[in-house]
Amino acid sequence: MGEAHCQDTGGIDCAEASRRLWAFLDGELPSLSKEEVEAHLKYCTGCTHLTEKQQQFLGLLHLDHSPAGLEAQAAALRAKILERLAEARASGEM
Ligand SMILES: [Zn+2]
Numbered sequence: 456m457g458e459a460h461c462q463d464t465g466g467i468d469c470a471e472a473s474r475r476l477w478a479f480l481d482g483e484l485p486s487l488s489k490e491e492v493e494a495h496l497k498y499c500t501g502c503t504h505l506t507e508k509q510q511q512f513l514g515l516l517h518l519d520h521s522p523a524g525l526e527a528q529a530a531a532l533r534a535k536i537l538e539r540l541a542e543a544r545a546s547g548e549m
Contacts (some may be wrong), residue, residue, distance in 0.1 A: 482523035489536045
């Protein structure tokens, strides 16, 4: 019926998502759990923001050479570039 709250979607909630975040970023989650976290991140900006922070933190600690880790790093970099472009456009530099 309504889709106002995370809990109503049948997916995992914020507490569960943040509990799985480290394993998710390390690529250690089974694919089903991973899909649940990814699905949650798609509609939850709070957890997406948290994930990006954790990715940056992980990037400082060690380089993740797993395919999932490299993909996440590439995605984070891409997002950062797009963000910079949007900022530049908004301030009239481009
Ligand atoms: Zn969330």
